[in-house]
Amino acid sequence: MTKLVDLPTTEHMLPGNRACAGCALGIGLRAILKALDGKTVMTVPASCLTVIGGMYPISSVTVPWLNVAFPGAAAAASGLAAGLRATGRAGEMTVLAMAGDGGTADIGIQGLSGAAERNEDFIYVCYDNEAYMNTGTQRSGLTPIGARTTTTTRGKREASKDMPRIMEAHGVPYVASISAVYPDDVYDKVAKARGVKGLRYLHMNTPCPSGWGFDPKDAVAVGQLAVDTGAVILYEVEDGALRLTSRSKALAKRGGRKPVREYLAGQARFKGTSEAEVDAFQAWVDVRWDEALRRDAASESRA
């Protein structure tokens, strides 16, 4: 595993962008672009990243970037890949789609499903900040159970969709779960994905101070707590084999997974969550954690 201090020093994000203070997305994006060595064309649908990319004529990155309509990330990436092949430039760069949770799991899921079924040749990163943050924190299909948003004022009743599992079910060659606050793990997985052909899906948990309700200085701590409680699990899936990675792997080996209550307590969006809702969240986390442990052990014994 690459150590943070060993990440390439070349930056592909320019100093200064329009992210909210404490937004974790910049950490993740910085590592992603490093892993691609800046040899990428990005496509981004309407989302926080649209804003972070800058207002015309200023860009916050040093790679080509195509903005597209909200449902269009996966189809635009398909078109970029097809266009590069058709003009003999496929080897020049990796196509990278980056969409939020709404642009991926809600309005964009049809296009993404189509592209996955066709096994289009690009990397798709869903940066999941767990609600429509760019439009002011409305619930999405990936908002967790119990979370208050402006359209779930008494807490969301439904659990979120398991997007990586949905993508796994499409049979794509590479699926990974990452967290923006573990840039070393982000780097390794994107670097690995870069060498894989076909649709590679990475789901990046991305703590959001304004939407989740925590102090901007705590973004990394909140993101780490998500992993330490198992609310977010870091893993990758290839050929049906799930392997835990990074901090999640260490937790699986040494134990010490914290109760999810600690993760929820630090965020205003879970304020007022009932005991029953906390229990429901914990139960949802436990089921997924046990499943991940079981699959990780199975892939280890297979290897």
Add this chain to the structure above:
Amino acid sequence: MSETGTFVITGNEAAAAAVRLAGVQVVAAYPITPQSPVVETLSKWVDAGELRAEFVRVESEHSALTVCIAAATVGARVFTATSANGLAYMNEQIWWAAGARLPVVMACVNRALAAPWNVLNDQQDSMSVRDAGWIQIYCRDNQEILDSLVQAYAIAEEVQLPVMVCYDGFLLSHTAMPVTVPPEDLVRTFLPRRAPLPVVDLERPRNIGQVTFADPRMDAEGHLCHGYMEIRALHQAALERALEVIPAVGEAFATRFGRAGGGLVWSHMLADADVVFVAAGSVGTELSVAAEALRSEGIRAGVLGIRSYRPFPVQAVREALEGKELVMVVDKAMSYGYEGPICSDLRAALLGAERAPAVFGTVTGLGGRDVETSDLAEAARRAVADYRAGARRRRTDWINLKLREEA
């Protein structure tokens, strides 16, 4: 047709042939009647190696146009085709392709919009996106489909705008007629491969289609760049320039291929006509026959066909209709709550013109209702009678309407 010569082929086959001849590099499409045979044919040619293109078999029309947008951004020559609800489903990206100034070419095989379901012809689909900033060309017959699609790439790449080539579903798409398919090398000299635009370039990276403020703004080097409103004004200016480019490309086509290329409008027996039918698409042929019938009874009728509906050829229609007595517009669509779209546009174009004719609107053929030459002639007789009785403006006449009499 993957060969050269004159063949009896459908409009959809003519469209597919044009795409092959134009050397399209990326095709993305989704099935919908009556467009499907176009992309089935292209898919077959790609599989057989007769067309060297990427064919992206998308899961929706929205994605079809999105693929074209992205591939055109890279610099590939692209094509898609759709009809009716497929076009409606693309709507967001219709605007995007135009606003991004991409030379996307689409065949819109005109079909009625639901509800209720109807797979047959009218022109409500393409007329409904007339404001989006695409060039729209309407075809009269299958030869025009092939020729207009080939020309569409020359026009699109010259003015950096998407072009929608519209032709009537079933009436042309599934009707076979003789079409001359030119040799591929001749088309390639007419349509040389353009150099890829440098917009997707690692050395000179750009952020394309960003959030753009209303007012101009400095870039990092201190150059003032356009605001949203300036970008839109340039879009409009490009469409106005297309009024010159479309006929110029038509003339270049005629020189190269030895048959008329088509301009902004076409006409039949117009010079001495008092009463003029105005329409777009294949109904022009029926109107030409109807005009001949009316002449035999002493009504000097003629036809003015709209080939370029967007940009709307204001000057051309003003010149063509100056001094005429009566215009009967034959729309195959409605702007619901008002009148037929061509009718409204024509009225506006003629407003304030010297010796402008009266303009009567009619609507016909919705949802595939058969358009008989005799019905058109009868509608013209009614219009002439109303005009002679002093009418200068009337309600839209729904031709061949059969509303049930309520008790």
